[in-house]
Amino acid sequence: MIGASISRWTMSYFAMAVAWLFVALALMVAGVGFPAADLAAPDTLVLVHVICIGWLSLAMCGALFQFVPVLVARPLFSEKWALPALALLTAGLASLLAGFLALGGRLPAWLWLLPLGAVLLTAGFGLIVVDLGLTAWLRPVGPARFVLVGLASLCATVAFGAVFAFALAGWAGSVGQLILAGGVPLHAIAGLGGWLTLTAMGVSYRLLSMFMLSPDVDDRKSGTTLMAGALAIAVTVVGGVLAIGLFAGLNVVLSIVAVLGLATAALYGRDLFAIFRARKRRQLELNTRMATLSFASLAGTALLGAALVVTGNFAAHVGAFAFLAVFGWLSGLVLAKLYKIVAFLTWLETYGPVMGRAPTPRVQDLVAERRASKWFMIYYAAVWTGTLMLLIGLPSGFRAAAMAMTAGVIGIVREVIRTRQLADVASPLRLPGGARAPHLLFARN
């Protein structure tokens, strides 16, 4: 078949991702992990992996199962793998988290849980990388190239993580211990910078130009941006491992990566300006307006990082830096796009079969933007406040900000569920003859 159908399990991934986001918010409100605990403390490892694997990676994978077939106009290599992959990732994450709790003495010392979690996560991500990679490879141009580099970065991230897990259980020998001692920044940069950031950038190019009626960014321009980003990740992984192997410090490698990372963010900013300038649609939808706050957060993250390095405070405030990147840039963008993607897919699933045969609502009729926008504003304001609280070292203020973030996310998720339930569509149009209401957690494709 030529074309793209509705991804069956994207909603299931989104639902699981949102569930983990609430776990992360609950931990932050309760003061578990950073900033109450040290950045390297087991409790912080629990928090970080709930956010990065449970929330961000699952949401990203769910979006890619739908998005990559659209990019290449071909069906997914295998839709059957999506649900087993979700099960493996969920079980793997649970095992990994239990392992961290064991490491911190909150559970008996069952350190074998860590390698078990790593094996399950490797299997789950492996299925996804092969599935999405083989699909994206059909037309490796434009945003699909970002996805491919993102998937390669995911492989590197998972490889580092697996070595750490085995090393923490004492099963990885002296080489494993060496990599564990020095490799944590490399794992974090490959995951947040390579997998999550480069993939999010690639997806955003297409979504923004699609929703704003703007021509696609020239492949050479976005190619330069990708090249800078890919080089940053390559230097991180290859240079980092070499530096560890040679017992040299990581400072030189990380400095090069920082410069390349700044260049990537600047080039991405240039591309975004081009998309916004060339747009035919003047009135922006909520998801695009909220995405701009996420881009502002990315710019803020870059500036904050540069300022901290120049003043020699980066090591002391790396937590605030990462927090802004994860919640301002990545989570903000994911929430904004989730809001739009769920509305569009729900509309297509419900009304596609009867379109042209009966009157159907517009996509915009499925959402109530005015109501949703206040929850997004609360969310972003809380994230920026939280960053500030971390910078000035006020943990109680941070927990208050986390509470406000939770309120914002509850509001946004409630809106998304209402969209999925067609709750805001007026009655005669809601279910015209032949249309079926969608299931909340999966699509009938």
Next chain:
Amino acid sequence: MTEYIDVDVRPILRAGGEPFSVIMATLERLELGQGLRLYATFKPVPLFAVMADRGFTHSERALDGGEWEVLFTPAEAAKQTAAPATTPSFENWPEPAVKLDNRDLDPPEPMVRILAAAEKLGPGETLSALLRREPVFLFPQLEKRGYRWLGGFTPDGATYELTVRAPS
């Protein structure tokens, strides 16, 4: 230049087997722009319509001993290299009864309008539409409703030209 993947179903046919699933499996593995070169012990006329629905045009050549070689070419590639009117499988399509310019509509309005117009076509009639993007979500809807279509980007890549034909 279209690249063709060879499928020789002659041994299956000689053994009295059913080659359709093998052909379809190969089709699923084709990369974008690739075509299919089929060898069969008879002229596979029923397959032509199936392949046209999947966006492939065909040209056949008789081999010795009553066997046939058929080239299935993706319609997009055929359209970009040759004028659509000369593409064999589509030459009997009538002039469009409806012409839509959906280039400046907010997504997904182009799809909505094409489906609405398609539903009003008489049997065998066609409509044409200009779009900014390849309408990937439209194709499954057209397929489910039994419509055939032919589409491709103009050489500058700025406009996607789509022709849809109602089932006759």
